[in-house]
Amino acid sequence: MQRVSRACLTLLFCLLAACQPAEREAPPPLQLLQVSPRSTQGVFLNEELVFEFNQELDRASVTPESITIRSKDMKARGEFTTQGHRLIFRPAIPCEADLRDGGYLPGREYTVELSAFPRPDALRSLQGTQLAKPLAWKFTTVELDSPRRKGIFYDPRAERIPKPSLFPASHGGLPYPLAPEDYLYVACDKPIDPTSLHGRDFYISVGMPGSAVGRRSQREVLVHARLIENNPTSERRPKPAGVRSSASAEEWQAAARAALIELVPVDSLRPGERGILRFQPSGGLDAYAMRDFSAGRLLAVDHYFPRSLQVASSGAQLSVGSWNEEFLNHNLRTSIVEPTSDGTAVWDDTGRVEVRYPLAAGSGADGAVELAEHEERRDVQATSLRLPEGRRCVLSAEPGLVVLRAQGKLHLQGDLVRAAPPGKALDCPEGQSLSAWLTNARSMPECNAIVLIAGGDLVIDGNLDSSVPLLLVAGGQIRVRNAAGWKLPKPRTKDESVLWMLGGAGAPLLSHNEVRSAPLLLDPPVESNPLRRPLRYSVISGPLPPTGKVGYWRSVATTGWQQRGTSTPVRSAGEPSNWRVLFIPDSDPARLEFEKAAPNPLFIEPQSSVRMWVELVVGTMPDWQPPFVDSVQLTWEQAGEAR
Secondary structure (H helix, E strand, C coil), rough: HHHHHHHHHHHHHHHHHHHHHCCCCCCCCCCCEEEEEECCCEECCCCCCCEEEECCHHHHHHCCCCCEEEEECCECCEEEEEEEECEEEEECCCCCCCCCCCCCCCCCEEEEECCCCCCCCCEEECCCCECCCEEEEEEECCCCCCCCCCCCCCCCCCCCCCCCEEECCHHHHHHHEECCCCCCCEEEEEECCCCCCCCEEEEEEEECCCCEEEEEEEEEEEEEEEEEEEEEEEECCCCCCCCCCCCHHHHHCCCCCEEEEEEEEEECCCCCEEEEEEECCCCCCCCCCEECCCCECCCCCCEECCCCEEECCCCCCCEEEEEEEECCCCCCCCCCCCCCEECEEEEECCCCCCCCHHHHHCCCCCCCCEECCCEEEEEECCEEEEECCCCEEEEECCCCEEEEECCCEEECCCCEECCCCCCCCCCCCCCCEEHHHHHHHCCCCCCEEEEEEEEECCEEECCEEEEECCEEEECCCCCEECHHEEEEECCCCCCCCCCEEEEEECCCCCCCEEECCCEEECCCCCCCCCCCCCEEEEEEEEECCCCCEEEEEEEEEEECCCCCCCCCEEECCEECCCCCEEEEEECHHHCCHHHCEEEEEEEECCCCCCEEEEEECCCCCCCCCCCEEEEEEEEEEEEECCC
């Protein structure tokens, strides 16, 4: 009986084992199979990136940490979507002529990086597997030609060239209705190349009823133009926030559109006037104007929009305010820093915003420099110079000067130390140029000091521990976080100074009991341009307008000077620009939204106070001729007025 029971028991165990599911094999790691486009050169500015994997992706793992797409100075803009095994990046389509609001910039190399195991933010599949190792892939975007001829965008409907028209559309061929303070809107069923849109190519010919085109009663009104929508497909869309149109929301949504242009009359239209909108590019057939993504013409060289314009016979009487800044004082200047700039532009009382660059900032022959733990070099000439946070750099203890200079920004985050014989007192005679003083001081071994010179801003977040005096010089601003903690030698007489400073852009942000202003002259380059790379200078205003409240911004006019033929970034197609005036929403000064900057405050929503951002770019042209801005004028409707 016992033997039978054991046999039955053995059989039962075998049956149970056979019924158990086989142990699951571990899923394979996530693998990237291919990337498109296959060609890594000349990628269009709106071209999608498609990453094909061996498993379906977990959408929650697609984050800014798990996959990055960036060039040297900025991230690509756009959105990621997943479709099963595929991850798709759709770059943002730009509206601005300089293309900086788009997904990619032209002529840039971008690096795609995918994080992997063991990082917790790595890409993973729905099965939970991650990439086994980090992956990187590079591509270069299409170059922007000058003068413009070729397309820089991918156009899947290149054969279709619709004709832009006034929007919203009318019913029964009625005139295009306008209130006296309305703007005009032109829509297109395809996206528009932003570099092809120029306000100078449009004008409005208007007059009172009974007048004809060409008579004296007719007048031509110029316009400012901006692209406020640029979508890949044509759809019915709601009335955009902030548009200045008396047409109803229902009229705006009655017809489809892909792109939308806003035309702002420079002079107000008058009640009762009638007229036409005309497109006539100044370059004629050679003009790169109003093109679609395949560089095809959207309008004839001389085009009359078929709908006539009808301005309402009466409109609200508006109270208009204005502000004109000619930079004859610096009451509205602030010390706010635009984070990507090399330096702060000078806004004093000279009648302009300008660059004050010291010749003594050097040749830049050493390139971008990061100071080591021990530096025996006595004269560093960098393009940019930094001491990383947490690093202690010990300079040479031998007698004489140690000069650290950078053509751009000089940023010390770590601790800078020098223990050298005291030597003679540091003397900065009044009226001598900085370059001449530096030459004389270097020839005297007993002149022991540290000299820090920045062509841009000089920023010191760390500590200084020095047995010799310091001279701090900046073409931009001198900014110091904690000078009270510095260790400096004691002055030997009441007239001696151990800490001198010479800043170009306003009062240095430096608080120290021993600080003294050096009466040296900040002499600029004269014979030639020493820069090895372009430098960007910026300055930010206080809230505008200084008094009163804005109901609606109307116009902005700026004047300045730039040298033609520079190597600086383009502002619009084929037109080099090394200065610009932008406006940003007024908010907490520590968290200004520079990415929302616009060339006209009426482009900023909601309509409110703004801050002015003046940017100057000094390029690497042979001659030293930095740009400047000498006036900015704003007009607006007073708050509470009807529109």
